[in-house]
Amino acid sequence: MTEVSELSEEDPLxxxxxxxxVLDVCDLRxxxxxxxxxGGIDLTAQRGxxxxxxxxxxxxxxxxxxxxxxFRMRSDGWVxxxxxxxxxxxxxxxxxxxxxxQSWRDHGNWKVRELLAHLGSYYRPYSTPRRPRxxxxxxxxxxxxxxxxxxxxxxxxxxxxxxxLDVAIGIVxxxxxxxxxxxxxxFDPQARRxxxxxxxxxxxxxxxxxxxxxxxDEAEKLAxxxxxxxxxxxxxxxxxxxxxxxxxxxxxxxxxxxGQPFVHATPEATNFVRELCAQYGExxxxxxxxxxxxxxxxxxxxxxxxxxxxxxAAAEFHKREVQP
Amino acid sequence: MxxxxxxxxxxxxxxxxxxxxxxxxxxxxxxxxxxxxxxxxVMLFMRGSTVPGTEFSLAASVLPSVIGMNIxxxxxxxxxxxxxxxxxxxxxRAKAVPNGMPAYLIAKIIVVTGMTAASVALILVxxxxxFGRDLNPGVxxxxxxxxxxxxxxxxxxxxxAAIGSLLTNPRSMSLLFLPLGGLISxxxxxxxxxxxxxxIQGIAQVFPVYWLxxxxxxxxxxxxxxxxxxxxxxxHLETAxxxxxxxxxxxxxxxxxxxxxxxxxxxxxxxARRASAMRRxx
Numbered sequence: 001m002t003e004v005s006e007l008s009e010e011d012p013l014x015x016x017x018x019x020x021x022v023l024d025v026c027d028l029r030x031x032x033x034x035x036x037x038x039g040g041i042d043l044t045a046q047r048g049x050x051x052x053x054x055x056x057x058x059x060x061x062x063x064x065x066x067x068x069x070x071f072r073m074r075s076d077g078w079v080x081x082x083x084x085x086x087x088x089x090x091x092x093x094x095x096x097x098x099x100x101x102q103s104w105r106d107h108g109n110w111k112v113r114e115l116l117a118h119l120g121s122y123y124r125p126y127s128t129p130r131r132p133r134x135x136x137x138x139x140x141x142x143x144x145x146x147x148x149x150x151x152x153x154x155x156x157x158x159x160x161x162x163x164x165l166d167v168a169i170g171i172v173x174x175x176x177x178x179x180x181x182x183x184x185x186x187f188d189p190q191a192r193r194x195x196x197x198x199x200x201x202x203x204x205x206x207x208x209x210x211x212x213x214x215x216x217d218e219a220e221k222l223a224x225x226x227x228x229x230x231x232x233x234x235x236x237x238x239x240x241x242x243x244x245x246x247x248x249x250x251x252x253x254x255x256x257x258x259g260q261p262f263v264h265a266t267p268e269a270t271n272f273v274r275e276l277c278a279q280y281g282e283x284x285x286x287x288x289x290x291x292x293x294x295x296x297x298x299x300x301x302x303x304x305x306x307x308x309x310x311x312x313a314a315a316e317f318h319k320r321e322v323q324p
Numbered sequence: 325m326x327x328x329x330x331x332x333x334x335x336x337x338x339x340x341x342x343x344x345x346x347x348x349x350x351x352x353x354x355x356x357x358x359x360x361x362x363x364x365x366v367m368l369f370m371r372g373s374t375v376p377g378t379e380f381s382l383a384a385s386v387l388p389s390v391i392g393m394n395i396x397x398x399x400x401x402x403x404x405x406x407x408x409x410x411x412x413x414x415x416x417r418a419k420a421v422p423n424g425m426p427a428y429l430i431a432k433i434i435v436v437t438g439m440t441a442a443s444v445a446l447i448l449v450x451x452x453x454x455f456g457r458d459l460n461p462g463v464x465x466x467x468x469x470x471x472x473x474x475x476x477x478x479x480x481x482x483x484x485a486a487i488g489s490l491l492t493n494p495r496s497m498s499l500l501f502l503p504l505g506g507l508i509s510x511x512x513x514x515x516x517x518x519x520x521x522x523x524i525q526g527i528a529q530v531f532p533v534y535w536l537x538x539x540x541x542x543x544x545x546x547x548x549x550x551x552x553x554x555x556x557x558x559x560h561l562e563t564a565x566x567x568x569x570x571x572x573x574x575x576x577x578x579x580x581x582x583x584x585x586x587x588x589x590x591x592x593x594x595x596a597r598r599a600s601a602m603r604r605x606x
Contacts, residue, residue, distance in 0.1 A: 062592050071419070071590035091327050091422040099420045101591055104598050106414040109345040118338060122421040125330040173421070181591055 020047040021080075022177050022208040023068065028077035030063055030232070037063050039232040040077070045210060045225075047176075050203050052223035053212045056302055059229040061212040065179050068210070069099055082177055095126035095133065098175030098207075100183050103166050108155035112146055112165060113137050115154060116172055123173035133174045143201075144168040145194055159186050167195065171202065178202065180211040184218060196221055220294045228298060230305035236297065244292040247300045252290045257283050331423030335430025342431060343438045356439050359397075360446045363390055367454065380549065384455035388544040389513040391444050392536035395476040399484035400504065401436040404497050406488030410585065411601060413594045425586050429485070436484075437477050444473065458546075465543045472539030472563065479532050479567040482574025489578070489585035493597065495604075504533075513537050516552040525554065532570050535563045 023045035030038035038060045045051045053061045066072040067079065070086035079085060084093045107115050120134030127133040135143075141150045144164040149157060157165060163186055170178060184192050199222055203209055213219055219226055220240050228236040228243075236243055251269035255262055257280055266272045269289045277284055346352045367383035375385050409415050418424035451459055461469065491497065510524050511517065511534040517525055528534045541549070542558035550556055 066590045066592060069420075069590075094420075095422040099591075101413060101416060101420065102595065103413060104594070105412040106409065106417060109349060110341070114341065118334075118341065119417075119421055121337065122330070122334050122423055122427065125327055126422060169417070 021045075022047050022049075022082060023051070023210065024078075024080040025064075025068070026078040028064065028067060028079060029075045030060070030067065030072075031075040037232050038067075038074075041229070041232070041234055043227060043234070043237075045177075045208050047208055048203055048206045050199065050209045050211075050222050050224045052219040052226045053210065053229060054214075054216070054219055054226060054298060055212075055229035060232040061229055062181055064229070065181055065210065065212060069097065069179055070094075092126055095123050095173055096131075096176045098170040098173055098178040100166050100170035100178070100180040102181070102185075103154075103162050105155075108153065110154050111151055112154060112157070113141060113150040115165075116140055116168055119169055120172045126173075131174050131176065134172050135174050137172075140168045140172060143198060145191075160188060160191050163187060164191065164195075167198070171207075175207060177208045177210070180209070182212055182214065184213065184215065192218070216294045216298055226294070228301050230302050233305070235305050236301045240294050243294065243297040243301075247292050247297045251292075253287070254290070255287045256285050261286075327423050331427045332430060334423065335427035336434065338427055338431035339434025339438070342435045346435060346439060347442070352439075356443050357446070359394070360443050360450070363387075363447065364450055364454075367451075371454075375549070378548070380546070381455050381458045384451065384458040385545060385549065386514060387447065387451045387455070387459065388540035389537040391447055391544075392472075392476070392538070392540040393508055393513050393533065394443050394447065395440060395473060395536045395540075396480055396504075396508075396533045398436050398440040398477060399480040399487070400497070400500060401439065402432060402481050402484030403488035403491060403500065404494065405432055405436065406485060406585075407491040407494045407497060410589070411493055411594070411597045413598075415586070416589045416591065416594050419586055419589050425582075429582065432485075433481055436481060440477065441473070459544050461544050468539065468543035468560070472536065472543060472567075475564065475567045475571065476532065476536045476539070479570040479574065482578040483570060484574075486574060486577040486581045489581040493601070507531055507533050511537060518552055518554060529554075529566070532567055535566045539563045539567075 021044060023043060025041055025043040028038055028041040028043075029036065041060070041064055043051070043064075053064065055061050063072065067074045068081050068086060070081075070089050073087060079087075081089070082093060082096050084090075086093075089097075110118075116137040120137060120140075123133040138150075141147055144167055146161060146164055146168065149161055154162070154165065163183070167180075167183060170180065184195055187195060196218070199209060199211075203224075209222075211222070223240065225237070225239055226243060227234055236246065238246065249267040250265040251267070253264050253266060253269055253272055253276075255276065264272065269291075273287060273289065276287075346356075367387070370383040370386075371381070373382040374380055375382055406415075415428065418428035487500065507528070510520060510528045511531065512520075512528065513533070517528060517534065520528075538553065538559065541553075542560065542563075550558055553559075
């Protein structure tokens with residue numbers, strides 16, 4: 001049993017640190033035998049930021065998250081989560097972290113409200129004026145949309161309802177930092193929309209969110225910042241718009257003139273359109289400007305990595321990151 | 325409220341809730357009632373028989389040993405619960421909440437003790453109704469029954485937890501029932517141990533099953549029946565010694581093994597076990 005350490009933990013403002021950096025990872029490495037699963041990851045997240053980890057299977061997303069959750073010991077590198085090394089995180093540190101796990105058959109006998117109220121009770125000793133803990137079961141049940149199921153046994157929930165319960169369990173301790181590993185697998189569009197709204201409301205309450213997903217559309221909607229991993233390295237890191245500019249600064253302009261379609265790629269789409277209209281006037285119709293989507297970015301980055309240009313892709317990012 | 329008290333309180337609450345689930349869940353009730361009921365059916369058939377050379381009912385003479393055996397089953401209960409709940413992710417959830425692990429273990433101790441106590445009480449009440457003429461423990465007998473039960477639980481639960489933390493999946497539980505069955509057959513549960521060869525008696529006396537049976541016989545049977553025991557004595561001192569030694573051994577082994585088990589828990593570990601269990605099903 002871990003005792004609460006004496007190190008100025010009484011002051012609730014002591015963490016997260018003053019500068020608002022909730023997550024700080026430097027050169028994180030993970031090695032199994034002679035295989036490098038993570039080859040030097042750098043990550044940061046500010047308070048209230050939504051960070052999305054993208055990458056193909058085996059890119060190291062889950063391993064990274066598990067190191068940050070303290071479920072896995074790293075081989076090398078420097079990691080700070082809520083101002084503490086997760087390898088030495090105590091129970092108070094644990095109370096500041098929410099984890100959405102994939103449920104399976106656990107707690108099948110429990111009723112939804114009973115389980116949330118019970119799991120919430122573990123957080124009560126760690127309540128602070130700034131972060132009251134836990135979130136009341138009733139409130140939580142309404143927020144995740146399980147009001148009609150609150151007296152049902154967990155075993156009898158549908159797959160989507162169980163997933164909502166997983167999310168509720170993840171946030172019952174009103175965490176400062178929330179981890180979600182592929183949270184929306186198996187959600188229907190309505191559940192997905194509800195989930196996105198919930199994440200936005202948590203971020204508005206200064207909760208930092210780190211999630212992995214395969215759904216690029218979801219990443220684009222939720223993330224303040226996207227980190228693309230491939231082969232255990234960060235190959236891109238920035239806001240969705242920044243990433244799009246990184247792949248190509250060109251936008252694609254398409255139009256028709258006299259019924260005939262035209263396409264033109266240009267970095268100066270607005271000017272191009274203005275000149276086009278000035279030149280041809282009413283002959284121009286169906287103007288469309290399409291910028292690179294996250295999917296373009298993702299595929300291009302992962303492709304570059306797989307083609308063996310991981311280092312170059314990353315270097316190029318750093319070069320471009322300093323530009324506005 | 326300090327974290328230590330908070331986790332103790334959470335553990336007790338969790339144990340209480342899970343016990344109430346267990347007592348009301350038909351499947352679990354069936355599991356715990358199965359053996360006592362089988363035993364009563366057998367006892368009803370043995371009603372007419374007596375211990376050779378006495379007027380004492382044969383069934384009543386076996387009943388205390390069966391109670392002892394049920395206490396020993398508590399070990400399997402803990403091991404099985406740990407293996408199952410590690411696979412289904414309950415343990416990982418406990419790890420993800422502050423002070424969750426100690427609370428989880430406290431709850432499991434409460435649940436297994438509660439279920440074992442219930443099946444012991446069932447056998448006892450049924451036995452007293454059927455054989456009240458033969459079984460009438462005095463105050464001393466009840467006292468012995470309580471301390472043997474308590475010490476027995478302390479002896480078998482930590483060992484069970486240690487075994488459970490080593491099991492990789494619930495299916496390997498069946499491997500444990502074989503040696504336990506063998507142990508029960510040489511531990512003087514269904515017939516006097518003195519009818520066995522000396523070296524077998526020696527092996528049996530290393531393990532708790534024999535001593536749990538002996539302790540319960542000393543609590544519930546009349547003094548005359550001591551004549552079939554080793555050394556014609558109830559050997560309370562030795563009973564307390566051997567059970568105490570198992571308790572110490574278990575309490576030394578269990579914490580590091582449980583910590584090791586907890587350390588290895590992660591989302592991907594549970595996911596991998598789920599995948600392998602699914603392959604087994606399909």
